[in-house]
Amino acid sequence: MEALEKYIHGITTQEDNLLKELDRETHLRVVQPRMISGHIQGRLLEMLTKMLRPANILEIGTFTGYSTLCFAAGLDDRGHIDTIEIDDELETLAGSFFKRSVHGHKITQHIGSALDIAPQLGKVYDMVFIDGDKREYPDYYKMIMGDTNGKSLVKSGSIIVADNILWYGKVVQPVPHNDLYTQKIIEFNEMVAQDSRVENVVLNLRDGLNIIRVL
Numbered sequence: 001m002e003a004l005e006k007y008i009h010g011i012t013t014q015e016d017n018l019l020k021e022l023d024r025e026t027h028l029r030v031v032q033p034r035m036i037s038g039h040i041q042g043r044l045l046e047m048l049t050k051m052l053r054p055a056n057i058l059e060i061g062t063f064t065g066y067s068t069l070c071f072a073a074g075l076d077d078r079g080h081i082d083t084i085e086i087d088d089e090l091e092t093l094a095g096s097f098f099k100r101s102v103h104g105h106k107i108t109q110h111i112g113s114a115l116d117i118a119p120q121l122g123k124v125y126d127m128v129f130i131d132g133d134k135r136e137y138p139d140y141y142k143m144i145m146g147d148t149n150g151k152s153l154v155k156s157g158s159i160i161v162a163d164n165i166l167w168y169g170k171v172v173q174p175v176p177h178n179d180l181y182t183q184k185i186i187e188f189n190e191m192v193a194q195d196s197r198v199e200n201v202v203l204n205l206r207d208g209l210n211i212i213r214v215l
Contacts (some may be wrong), residue, residue: 008040009040012039012040012043015039015043018097018100018101019039019042022069022097023038023066026064029093030093036064037067037163040205041206041209042067042069044205044209045070045129046070046071046073047074048074048127048159048211049070049074050074052127052159053079054075054159055078055126056079056080056123056125056126057075057080057081057082057129058084058118058125058127058128058129058144059081059082059084059129059131060128060129060130060132060140061084061085061114061131062085062090063131064097065083065093065094065095065098068083068098069103072101072104072107075103079106080106080107082108082110082121083107084112084113085109085111086112086113086114086132091111094109095109114132114136118144124152124153124158126154126155126157126158127158127161128144128153128154128160129161129162130161130163131163131164134184135180135184136184137184137187138184138191141188141191144160145195154214156214157214158214159212159213160211161209161211162188162192162209163207163209164208165188165189165202165208166202167181167185168207170185171185171186189210198214198215199212199213199215200212200213
C-alpha cells in the first residue's frame with residue numbers, strides 16, 4: 001500500500017512551495033500533525049472549488065491552514081472563505097502563511113466556536129467544509145441546515161464536505177460508551193443519510209470524506 005500511495009502522490013499535480021513549507025512546519029511545531037489535509041486531499045478540495053466556482057466558502061476547523069489555502073487557490077478572485085478555528089494557539093501560524101499567499105486576500109480568519117461565530121456572519125454559503133471538533137459534527141450540521149435557529153447557511157445546490165467521517169475505521173467497530181468522538185461521527189453520518197433535503201456520497205480517501213449536496 002505504501003508503494004501505491006507513493007505512486008499516487010507522484011502522478012498527482014504537486015503542491016506549491018508554500019504548501020510544502022506549511023506541511024513541514026505543521027509536522028515540526030504542532031501536536032497531531034496528521035490532522036493536516038495534505039497533498040492529495042488538498043488537491044481534491046482545490047479541484048472541487050474550481051469546478052463548483054463558489055462565491056463564499058465556510059470552513060469549520062482551520063488547523064494550520066493547509067485546506068484553507070487550497071480552497072483559496074481554487075476560488076475566483078472575487079471569491080471568499082471564512083475559516084473558523086477554536087484553538088487560538090494556531091492563529092499565528094496559519095495567519096502567517098495566509099499573509100504570504102497570493103490568495104491571502106480571499107481569506108478571513110476567525111478564532112472561537114463555529115457554533116457561535118458562523119450564524120453571526122450573516123452569509124449563505126455555496127460550499128462548507130466541516131473539519132472541527134468531531135463531537136460537534138451533528139451540531140454543525142443542524143446549524144448549517146438551519147435546524148437550530150431557522151436560518152440556513154446554505155441553499156439549493158450548495159456543497160457540504162465533511163472530513164474524518166470514517167474515524168480510523170471506528171465507525172464499524174463496537175463503540176465504547178465513553179467514546180463521544182466516534183458516537184458523534186456515527187450520529188452525523190446517519191443524520192445525513194436520513195435527511196431528505198440532501199444527497200451524498202462517501203469517499204474512502206484518507207479518513208473519509210462525506211460529500212453532501214443540498215437539494
